Amino acid sequence: MTQPAQAAARPGVRVVLFGLMIAMMLAMLDNMIVSTALPRIVFEFGGAGHFTWVVTAYVLGTTVSTPIWGKLGDLYGRKAVFLTSVVVFLVGSALCGMSGSSLLGGAQDGMIELIAFRAVQGLGAGGLMVGVMAIIGDLVPPRERGRYQGMIAGIMAIAMVAGPLVGGFITDHLSWRWAFYVNLPLGGVALLVLATTMHLPKYRTEHKIDWLGAALLSVGITAIVLVTTWGGNEYDWISPQILGLAALAAVTLVIFGFVERRAAEPILPLGLFANRNFALISVIGFLLGFAMFGSMSFLPLFQQTVQGASATNSGLLLLPLMFGMLVVSLVVGRTITKTGRYRAFPIIGGVVMAGGMGLLTLLDLGTSKTESSLYMIVLGVGMGFLMQTSMLIAQNSVAQKDLGAASGAATFFRSIGGSFGVSLFGAIFANRLASSPGGAAFGGDGGQPDLEKLKQLTGPMREVVLGGLSDAISHVFVWAVFFTVAVPVLAWFIKEVPLRSANDVPPADATGEEQAEVALGNAPTA
Numbered sequence: 001m002t003q004p005a006q007a008a009a010r011p012g013v014r015v016v017l018f019g020l021m022i023a024m025m026l027a028m029l030d031n032m033i034v035s036t037a038l039p040r041i042v043f044e045f046g047g048a049g050h051f052t053w054v055v056t057a058y059v060l061g062t063t064v065s066t067p068i069w070g071k072l073g074d075l076y077g078r079k080a081v082f083l084t085s086v087v088v089f090l091v092g093s094a095l096c097g098m099s100g101s102s103l104l105g106g107a108q109d110g111m112i113e114l115i116a117f118r119a120v121q122g123l124g125a126g127g128l129m130v131g132v133m134a135i136i137g138d139l140v141p142p143r144e145r146g147r148y149q150g151m152i153a154g155i156m157a158i159a160m161v162a163g164p165l166v167g168g169f170i171t172d173h174l175s176w177r178w179a180f181y182v183n184l185p186l187g188g189v190a191l192l193v194l195a196t197t198m199h200l201p202k203y204r205t206e207h208k209i210d211w212l213g214a215a216l217l218s219v220g221i222t223a224i225v226l227v228t229t230w231g232g233n234e235y236d237w238i239s240p241q242i243l244g245l246a247a248l249a250a251v252t253l254v255i256f257g258f259v260e261r262r263a264a265e266p267i268l269p270l271g272l273f274a275n276r277n278f279a280l281i282s283v284i285g286f287l288l289g290f291a292m293f294g295s296m297s298f299l300p301l302f303q304q305t306v307q308g309a310s311a312t313n314s315g316l317l318l319l320p321l322m323f324g325m326l327v328v329s330l331v332v333g334r335t336i337t338k339t340g341r342y343r344a345f346p347i348i349g350g351v352v353m354a355g356g357m358g359l360l361t362l363l364d365l366g367t368s369k370t371e372s373s374l375y376m377i378v379l380g381v382g383m384g385f386l387m388q389t390s391m392l393i394a395q396n397s398v399a400q401k402d403l404g405a406a407s408g409a410a411t412f413f414r415s416i417g418g419s420f421g422v423s424l425f426g427a428i429f430a431n432r433l434a435s436s437p438g439g440a441a442f443g444g445d446g447g448q449p450d451l452e453k454l455k456q457l458t459g460p461m462r463e464v465v466l467g468g469l470s471d472a473i474s475h476v477f478v479w480a481v482f483f484t485v486a487v488p489v490l491a492w493f494i495k496e497v498p499l500r501s502a503n504d505v506p507p508a509d510a511t512g513e514e515q516a517e518v519a520l521g522n523a524p525t526a
Contacts, residue, residue, distance in 0.1 A: 019193035028159035061122020070408020085127020092121030289417030324380025349385025350488030436468025
C-alpha cells in the first residue's frame with residue numbers, strides 16, 4: 001500500500017503552498033490583465049477583426065490541455081509535469097511580449113504572432129490550474145484538504161478583481177508588453193520554490209500515453225469552444241459553420257468514448273463517471289462555471305452603463321462578490337477540515353447562489369450601488385460554498401492514482417460551463433436588447449453594445465436606452481436562475497463518503513468492501 005502522502009512533505013507544505021498560490025495567480029490573472037490591454041494592442045497592430053482571437057486562443061489552449069496535463073501527472077509524476085507546464089507558460093508569456101517586435105521580424109504579422117503565442121501560453125495555463133489542485137491532493141489528505149483549497153479559492157477571487165486593475169495600470173503607465181512580461185519574475189519565483197521544496201509521492205509506474213484519445217478529445221473540445229465563442233457572434237447559430245462544428249464535436253466525442261473504453265491508460269477514464277458522486281459533481285461544476293462566468297460578464301456592463309461607473313471602478317464594484325466568495329471559501333474549508341463533513345455545503349451553496357441570481361433579476365434603473373453590492377454578496381456567498389467543495393468531492397471520489405485525471409475533469413467541466421454560459425447569456429442579452437425600444441440606438445455591430453453611442457445620448461432617449469439595457473441584463477439573470485436551481489437538487493443526491501485522514505488509507509468506520517477497495521488502489525464509491 002502507498003505510504004500516506006502527508007508523511008512525504010508535511011513539514012514544507014506551507015512553503016510549497018506559497019509557490020502553488022503564485023502559479024494559480026498567474027493562470028487566473030493573465031486573461032483579465034490582457035483583456036484590459038487589448039485596445040492598446042489593436043491600436044498598435046491593427047487587425048481589429050481578429051482581436052477576439054487573442055482571448056479565444058488562450059481559452060482554447062487552456063481547455064484542450066487541462067485533462068491531458070492531469071493524466072500526464074498521473075503517469076509521469078506531478079512534480080515534473082507541473083514544472084514543465086510552468087516553463088511552457090513562461091515561454092509563451094515571453095513570446096507574447098515580443099510579438100511584432102524587431103526581435104521576431106517586425107510588426108507586420110504582430111497580431112498573428114500574438115494569437116499563436118497566446119495559444120502556447122494557454123497550453124501552459126491548463127497545466128497550472130489542474131496541477132495546483134492535484135498537487136494539493138497529493139500533499140494533503142482529504143480530511144485536511146478543504147482548508148488549503150479554500151485558500152486557493154481566495155486567490156482566484158482576488159485575481160478576478162486585481163486583474164482589470166493591474167491591467168489598467170500597466171496599459172496606462174507601461175507598454176502593453178508588460179502585461180505578459182510581468183509573469184516572468186513571478187513565475188520564476190514559483191518555479192524556484194517548487195523545484196527546490198516540493199517532494200511528492202509516486203503512485204504509478206506504467207507509462208503509456210493514449211495519443212489517439214488525446215487527439216480526439218482535443219478536436220472535440222476545440223469544436224465545442226468555437227461553437228460557444230462564434231455562435232451568435234461571428235456566425236448565426238444555424239449557419240453551416242456552427243452546425244458543422246457542432247457535428248464535428250459530436251462525432252469526435254462519440255468516437256472518443258469508444259476509444260477510451262479500450263485504451264490501456266485512457267486520457268479521461270470513463271469509469272470515473274460510474275461513481276455517482278463524481279458524476280454529480282461534474283455536472284454541478286459545469287453549472288457553477290456557467291453561472292459564475294456568465295454573471296460576471298454582465299455585472300460590469302450594468303455598472304459601467306446604467307450606474308455610470310468607469311472601467312476601473314467597475315472592477316472595484318465587484319469586490320462585494322469576491323469578498324463573499326473569499327470569506328465563505330475560507331470558512332467552509334476550515335469547517336470541512338475540522339468536522340470531516342461536506343455534503344451540506346453544495347446544497348446550501350446552490351440555494352444561496354440561486355437566491356443571489358434571483359436578486360440580480362431586480363436590477364433596473366433605480367438600483368443603487370449599495371443594493372447591487374448586497375445582491376453580489378449573496379451570489380458570492382453561494383459560490384464560496386461551492387468553489388472548492390466541488391473539487392474536494394471530485395478528488396475524494398477517486399483513487400489517489402487517478403487524482404490528476406479527476407482534477408483535470410473537474411476543472412474542464414467548469415471551464416466548458418463558463419464558455420457555454422458566456423455564449424448563451426450573450427445571445428439572450430443581444431436578442432432582448434434588440435427588441436427593446438432603444439436597442440437600435442445602443443446596439444453596435446452584431447447587436448453588441450456600443451458605449452460610445454450611449455455617451456452621445458441625452459434626455460429621454462438616454463433613459464429609454466438605459467431602461468432597455470437594464471431590462472436585457474436582468475433578463476439574463478432570470479434565465480440564470482433556471483440553471484442554478486438545478487445545483488442544490490443535484491447536490492441533494494451526493495452521498496457523504498467519509499474524508500480519509502490519510503491518502504489511500506480507509507476511514508476507521510469503512511466497511512469491509514471499502515477496505516478492500518482502498519487496498520486495491522480504488523476509492524470508496526458512492
